[in-house]
Amino acid sequence: MGPAHQPVKARVIASANGANTAAAGLGYDPSTKRWVFARTAADVAIPQLYKASSKESPVNGAWSHLLATYDAPTGALRLYVNGRLQQETSAPIANAWKATGPLTVGRSFLAGAAGGYFGGSLDHLQIWQRVLRPEEVLELQAPRSSQGPVVTGDAAHWPLDTAVRGQDGIWRSRDTIRGAGFTIAGFQGSDQSKAFVSDAERGKVLELTGARRESVSLGHPVVDASASFSVAVMVKIADPTKPGVIIRQGSSTKDTWRLAYEPDGTTAKFTFARVNADTNTETVATSPIYDGDALDTWHLLVGTYHVDPRDPSNDRIELTMDLRSRDGSQASFAAPTRDGAVVVGKPGPTGTPFAGRLDDIRIYTGDLSPIKACQDYPGLEACGA
Helix, strand or coil, X not given: CEECCCCCCCEEEEEEECCCCEEEEEEEECCCCEEEEEEECCCCCCCCEEEEECCCCCCCCCECCEEEEEECCCCEEEEEECCEEEEEXXXXXXXXXXXXXXXXXXXXXXXXXXXXXXXXXXXXXXXXXXXXCHHHHHHHHCCECCCCCECCEEEEEECCCCCXXXXXXXXXXXXXXXXXXXXXXXXXXXCHHHHEEEECCCEEEEEEECCCCCEEEECCCCECCCCCEEEEEEEEECCCCCCEEEEEEECCCCEEEEEEEEEECCEEEEEEEEEECCCCCEEEEEEECCCCCCCCCCEEEEEEEECCCCCHHHCEEEEEECCEEEEEEEEECCCECCCCEEEXXXXXXXXXXXXXXXXXXXXXXXXXXXHHHHHHCCCCHHHCC
């Protein structure tokens, strides 16, 4: 669940209502800029509130997984964001009351009137008439299919096959998942769709020349980068001697995450880097390029940030090329920056513009499983092609 734009008033995701007010609700509190799970003391117009809040503000424009529990025998309220407990508080057991009215989604009920309308997107709402066990909370953060693999969520997919000029005069390249198209600008000529060229192997693809004027960007994040996520892209290098930032999320001063190509004399590598939230120290996972790997052909890069809800010291970043286990590495990382704009082919505080061809960029919530990767990127040797 995540807000589509910056909240300016109460935003309620769901509430269980009585005759005069809601007995309990999950939503966003604009006064504190936090996710909140709250209970009320009585079914009156202006009740006393008991609440558990998130430790940090939501990442604007990105999806977050929220889970709240109320334990009737103890009065304990717990709020989890992206699988991690944010706060545990309690409400007096004697003040608990049963909501006999309807369950409402996307708004609340206060002083006998509807209000607190949610401005954003909601998905996969579930309600249980019991307190979830700790292992169930972890399972909901990384759900598995009936066959066993972790279910990977599609957060964004840019085929990178064309750009269309909107009525506002802005050229955009489509996103097939949520409609968050990249803004395309700075390419030679007035027709920005010419940034997409025909490739003998993959059809229409995005071609970047390494010019700083070229811009492919999204003005907001796709995922909350404090939770598990994966980014995948098909890459074809134009000049193996030139480094370049392939795709990044971050600000002008800090990279939340970054995929890049880095030649070093006679060797070269792809890198997936993350910058610590409290410092400018980078943690980097690498995928070396061997003598037998031709850079003038297409390669699939997958960068992953894996969160262990049980133990943050086990959080790590990983990078693979063409899904081959020998072509990647992982590194411990547990101090993530969370937000920032998504930008293709252009550096932030470090690096140089990318020169080459890109195709089929995808961002996922959760770890990208091999099964899902082979479904989305068929034809790889690692997939049995």
